Amino acid sequence: xxxxxxxEPANLIAHAPHDVGGxxxxxxxxxxxxxxxxxKHCHALLDVLAAHKLVNTEEKRRGVEDMGEVIIGGLxxxxxxxxxxxxxxxxxxxxxxxxxxxxxxxVRGRLISEDQ
Amino acid sequence: xxxxYAVGDRIRISARYAPGHVRTPFYARGATGHIERVLDTFLDxxxxxxxxxxxxxxxxYRVRLNQSTLWPDYSGEPADVLxxxxxxxxxxxxxxxxxxxxxS
Amino acid sequence: xxxxxxxxxPHASIDVDLSDGPDYFDVMVRALQxxxxxxxxxxxxxxxxRLEVLDDIAPSRGAALIARAWTDPAFKQRLxxxxxxxxEEFGIDNYDGTRLIVIEQTxxxxxxxxxxxxxxxxxxxxxxxxDWYKSRAYRARAxxxxxxxxxxxxxxxxxxxxxRVHDSNANMRYLIMPMRPAGSESMTxxxxxxxxxxxxxxxxxxxxxx
Numbered sequence: 001x002x003x004x005x006x007x008e009p010a011n012l013i014a015h016a017p018h019d020v021g022g023x024x025x026x027x028x029x030x031x032x033x034x035x036x037x038x039x040k041h042c043h044a045l046l047d048v049l050a051a052h053k054l055v056n057t058e059e060k061r062r063g064v065e066d067m068g069e070v071i072i073g074g075l076x077x078x079x080x081x082x083x084x085x086x087x088x089x090x091x092x093x094x095x096x097x098x099x100x101x102x103x104x105x106x107v108r109g110r111l112i113s114e115d116q
Numbered sequence: 117x118x119x120x121y122a123v124g125d126r127i128r129i130s131a132r133y134a135p136g137h138v139r140t141p142f143y144a145r146g147a148t149g150h151i152e153r154v155l156d157t158f159l160d161x162x163x164x165x166x167x168x169x170x171x172x173x174x175x176x177y178r179v180r181l182n183q184s185t186l187w188p189d190y191s192g193e194p195a196d197v198l199x200x201x202x203x204x205x206x207x208x209x210x211x212x213x214x215x216x217x218x219x220s
Numbered sequence: 221x222x223x224x225x226x227x228x229x230p231h232a233s234i235d236v237d238l239s240d241g242p243d244y245f246d247v248m249v250r251a252l253q254x255x256x257x258x259x260x261x262x263x264x265x266x267x268x269x270r271l272e273v274l275d276d277i278a279p280s281r282g283a284a285l286i287a288r289a290w291t292d293p294a295f296k297q298r299l300x301x302x303x304x305x306x307x308e309e310f311g312i313d314n315y316d317g318t319r320l321i322v323i324e325q326t327x328x329x330x331x332x333x334x335x336x337x338x339x340x341x342x343x344x345x346x347x348x349x350x351d352w353y354k355s356r357a358y359r360a361r362a363x364x365x366x367x368x369x370x371x372x373x374x375x376x377x378x379x380x381x382x383x384r385v386h387d388s389n390a391n392m393r394y395l396i397m398p399m400r401p402a403g404s405e406s407m408t409x410x411x412x413x414x415x416x417x418x419x420x421x422x423x424x425x426x427x428x429x430x
Contacts, residue, residue: 010133013133013135014133014135014142015133015142016135016138016142018337018338019141019142019336019337020336020356020359020360021141021142021143021144021334021336021337021359021360021363021364021387022142022143022187022336022360022363022364023356023360024360025356025357025360025361026357027357027372028352028355028357028358028361028369028372028373029351029352029355029357030352030372030373031350031351031352032350032351032352033351035348038243038245038246038249040271040274040275041246041249041250041253041267041271042245042249043274043348044267044268044270044271044274045249045252045253045267045270047270047274048262048266048267048270049256049262050316052261052262053169054256054261054262056164056167056169057164057316058137058161058164058165059164059165059166059167061137061165061337061338062137062165062166064338065137077339077354078245079245082245082248082249082252083245083248085249085252086248086252089252089256092167094256094259094261095252095255095256095259099255100248100251100252100255103251103254103255104247104248104251106251107242107247107250107251107254108241108242108247111241111242111247111250112241112242139337139389139390140389141336141337141363141387141389143336143363143364155319155391155392156319156391158390158391161390176390176391176392178392183383183385187364190364191365191367191368192365192366192367192383193367193379193382193383195382196366196367196382196383196384196385197382197383197384197385198363198384198385198387199384199385199386199387200386200387200389200390201387201388201389201390201391201392202390203390
C-alpha cells in the first residue's frame with residue numbers, strides 16, 4: 001500500500017526522519033528488554049565490521065537513515081543494523097546481493113534441518 | 117591544526133539543509149550560542165558515512181545554547197542550557213548585537 | 221469469473237510468507253558472517269570473541285568508577301579533567317575511539333544525557349543502552365522538555381536548579397557523576413557502587429539512598 005507523506009517535499013529532505021530532537025512526542029515508555037541472541041550477535045558483528053573499517057559507525061548510521069521513516073519505524077533497532085550492514089557491504093562490492101541471497105537460502109535450510 | 121574558535125566565542129550554527137549524513141541536529145541549525153569547550157579533531161562524519169576513513173580531520177567543539185531562546189515554547193527555567201558537539205564547518209561567528217542569548 | 225463493477229478490485233499484496241521457520245534477519249546476520257569469514261575479511265572467531273567481551277560490560281563498571289571518584293578526590297579531579305584517560309587508568313578498555321566526558325551533578329545544576337540522532341552511549345563503561353534511551357520519545361523530549369521528562373522518571377528538579385542537557389551527537393560520550401547521598405560517609409567503595417545506578421549515570425535519576 002503506498003504511503004502518503006504528510007509533510008511537504010522540502011522538509012521531507014531537509015529534516016531527516018531520524019533527527020527527532022525537539023519533535024512532538026508523548027510520554028517515554030520506560031521499558032527495557034534483555035537482548036535476544038540475534039540482537040547480541042548483530043551487535044557483535046557490527047562491532048567487528050567497525051574494527052575492520054568494513055562498515056564504520058557512520059556508514060552503519062547512514063545506511064539506517066537512508067531507509068527512510070517507514071522502514072525505520074517498521075524494523076527493530078537491530079533489524080535496521082543488519083540491513084544497513086548488508087547494504088554497505090553491497091555498495092562496496094564486498095558481499096553482493098546474489099551471494100547474500102544464496103547464502104541466506106543455505107543458512108535457512110541448515111537451521112530448519114537442525115531443528116528436525 | 118589550530119582551531120578557529122576559542123572558549124567563550126559567540127557563534128551561530130549554520131542553517132544549511134542539504135541532504136546527506138549530518139551530525140548537526142536540525143533543531144540546532146541557525147541557533148546562536150557560545151563555545152563551551154574546544155575538543156579534538158576527528159574525521160568528518162559526513163565523509164566517513166561514505167567510506168572516507170582518512171584525511172578529513174575537522175575541529176570539533178562543544179557549544180552551549182540557552183534553552184529559552186532555542187525553543188519558542190520552552191517550559192523550563194531561564195538558566196537551563198543545552199550542550200552539543202558541532203564541527204567547525206558548521207560554525208560561523210555570531211551576528212553582531214544578536215539578542216538571542218543570555219550572557220553566561 | 222467476471223467483474224460486474226466498474227471499480228478496480230484490489231488484490232492482496234504479494235508478500236513472502238516468513239511466518240514460520242528461521243527469522244529473516246537472523247538468517248541475514250548469520251549469512252553475512254559466513255560470507256565475511258569465507259572471504260577472509262574477518263577472522264573465524266572474532267564475532268564469538270566480541271560477544272564474550274560485550275557480555276562482560278555492565279553498568280557496574282561505571283558505578284565502580286564513580287565510587288572511586290567519591291572516595292578519592294585526586295582521582296575524581298582526573299576523571300573530571302579527562303574521562304578517557306582516567307578510565308584507562310582504572311583498567312577499562314575505552315574500545316570505540318570515542319572520548320569520555322564525565323560531568324558531575326551539583327546542587328546548582330542537574331545534568332542529563334541524550335543522543336537525539338541515534339543512540340550514542342558510553343558503552344565501554346555502561347554496557348548497552350536501555351530501550352527507553354533509544355526511543356523516539358526520549359530522544360525527542362530530553363532536549364525540549366527535560367523537566368517534564370525527568371518527572372516521568374520520578375525525578376523532580378527544583379526551579380532554582382538549572383538543567384544542563386548534553387546531546388551526545390558526535391564523538392564525545394557522557395557519564396554523569398551523581399551526587400553522593402547523605403548518610404553514606406562510612407560506606408566502603410563497594411557499598412557505594414551499589415548506590416550508583418545506571419539511570420543515575422545517565423542523569424534521569426539520582427543515586428540511591430543508603
